[in-house]
Amino acid sequence: MAASRRPGTLRKAARTPLGIASGILLGLILLLAILAPVLWTSQANALDVVNMQQGPSAKHWLGTNLLGQDLFYQVLVASRLSVGLALGATAIGVSAGLVLGTAPVILGRRVGRFITSVINVAVAFPALLLALFFAVIFGIGAQGALLAIGFASAPAFARLVRTLSASVAGLDYIAAARIAGVSRFRLLTRHVLPNIGEPLIVNATIAAGDALLSFAGLSFLGLGVQAPSYDWGQLLNDGLQHIYTRPAWALGPGVAVVIAGLAFNLFGEALAVGLGNSVPRLGKLRSALAAAAAKSKAVIPQPPSRTAAGDAMLHVRDLRVAFPGGVHPVRGVSFTVHRGEAVGLVGESGSGKSLTALAVSRLLEDPAQVAAAELTLLGQDLRTAGGGAGTGRGRAAGAMPDRELRRFLGTKAGLVFQDPMTSFNPVKRIGPQLAEVAAEHHGLSARQARERAVDRLRAVRIPRPEHRARQFPHELSGGMRQRAMIGMAVMGEPALVIADEPTTALDVTVQRQVLRLLKSIQAAGDMGLLFISHDITVVSQVCDRVLVMYAGKIVETLPADGLADARHPYTRALLAAVPSMETPREEPLAVIPGRPANPADLPVGCAFAARCAFASAKCRAEDPALVADDSGHEVACWHVDQVLAVEPTAAVPTDALIADPESVSAPQIAGETA
């Protein structure tokens, strides 16, 4: 139902070359199964007594059997029974599996647990053993084999359905539906089944191929289809007795089984691959990006004069990131991080701040394309000709080969991510994970690496580091894990630490501790820190300088202790949007009207114009450049003077709020219920 209104993922998945090829093959086989008996039954059953037991000839392509019937036509006609039985058995398996696997959702916890253990026991038996067992129970013949193979495949499907539905049942939207009073049956049909359908279809397709082979196997053993009916397995069984004298008799049905089995399996695999990851088309993206970078060279503001100083450590000029389909999330970012300096990068989600960090640390991979006029750490060019950071203009002078570059970054840059639970390998102990970094990049011996790991855990003030090093990530609290992550970042002697939302997942109390730790680690090592967050308050507590990013560009850079002097309307809006302990309770909170700019569809002029109370025709036509004043305070806005004339907290007039869906508040609701 939903699939008809929404481009189905499965349909998209089937549009890969493998999907199309195997889909066509499968279609032909199904067509054959439908048409062959109608067209060729008389030829297949005709007795040619003169030409009994012949080998392949022009008249009989695969020869004739003991009764003189044409084997080629028999193979064609047998396709219906073979494919039909395989599909029937799969249908039985899927249906039984669905009933068993979803029963726990319907029947509640206690009965569900019992059914789950029954499924688990049944899964332990090999499917073929079960099939033989059922074949004996249901009797020999086509019907018996159908039921046997169908039920033998049921436990695997039940297990799959159980696992899929259990993972879906744990999600919030199921909980929300339960709270809303939705019945268990409706939960199953409306929420669980639609969300497990796709992997189930993929598995059923592959299982149909397996069932085809199983039927061939059962018929071959004499347990399946019985004469005078015939399927491929039975033909194979007959033919195999004469494999040395008349090989074509067995090869014909054998080839049919292989082709049909492959068609099912390949189509299933193609769907599975398509579901797992969609393959975007790269097209001419790289060259287009390089062209954009080259063209924009003329208008790039020159880096601030300070970068000429010898203490510049990370130097980024005109960094661009693009994705296929004309999406430009980072559009010419230039900044410098000096030794011992903490620089904050602030913006809403989708502003390109995290992509900037990933591009700098060379962690972006295809299909993301990175280009920069300059990207150096400690004077070393981080751009390479190949890979994700290609400039399209050939290898930059002094660029390293990929492997050396990775090692250079591994030792000179440390990374801290938002969620340490997903950044650590859950099945490896903390100590060895840290040691691995040292062994990989610094060439330390295993023992030295281990000692270094414990030493680093101590440095991030984890109590009893020797003990903690032997623990698994899940045994540490969120704050401890983030400390360990910081420890990992400083395993080498990094010149630069990049922290991407390092405290967003943490409580305020723990956040405070981790921020102070970051600060002390940075100060102790005289490192540069690039701190990325959506919360300008947090950034201002840690950093010396704040870069405010919007729609892939830096719109303002200002000292962290000079936030009150913010000049860009966006910076002011960000500051006003965070409730503090002094926010007046009786007034609505200041909000930024509208939605963040879409990197796939950016306006011509200033990207913030649509949400800005100061926007004029000029803003919508021309993108303002980042201009520095004498103190180094940079801002990209046409109306700085007007902005400065307004009190900072009142940067967004309230009448701008109503027009926009993201920020509709008091007035409409009052009107609604009055």
Added chain:
Amino acid sequence: MSELRFENVTVRYGTGRHAHVAVDGVDLVVPSGHVVGLVGESGSGKSTLARAAVGLVTPASGRILLDDKPVPTRGRRPLQMVFQDPYASLDPRMTTGESIAEAIPRRAATRGAEGGYFSITEGGKLSSACRHAEAERLAELVGLPPGTVDKFPAELSGGQRQRVALARALAGRPDVIIADEITSALDVSTQGAVLNLVRELQRELRLSMLFISHNLAVVRYVADYVAVMYQGRVVEHGPAERVLLDPGHDYTRELLAAVPRPGTKLEPETPGVTP
């Protein structure tokens, strides 16, 4: 006229040796038409308490009462919950309209006329057209643009999804709404808009609300009363002004000290001190 009362509620996870007491004998009252802010660190049991109230977990002991009666688990659910993660709390395969409509009770019961925000009935049972119209009205109520009901969650921003989640909670015509960290997955810029909406709706509809958050500045803005949870227990409870200006418990003071203040530099951790 609906007061939510927790009486000595204890929730345990696991059994025997592995049992873990998540909520430990909590007494808490959400007065009718007021907002109680529940603060505490992760693992303090605040979300478990919320899940116990809406029946997603069963308390080991204690009672959860709505107007001195046990919270009903059949028919109209007078308690509704809004979840933290707007990306996980909406079925990706249902339009937002379908998600909202699903929560509208099958039978339009008594509250309709005098309750204020539910009126379309047809012989006591709602036709699907009525349900759709009601879903549209609720979407408009939470400030979603027209046409949103026909969209899938993937087409909406985080803030808009959280509005849909609010609309769905309202569709159940609740007396009490439980908001579990509803802004912590949102950008600061969107957070303000959602908080404004929550406050307006609460005042307009006179809802009782349990507002859970670890951000004291947010709680202070929304709540009339504040309860502080620490290791499964409520360690402090009182009017918001009193608790925030004159905290009585050490943990509350610690929480208050940790609230980020713009421009105030954090001093580095002093070496040798283990947290």
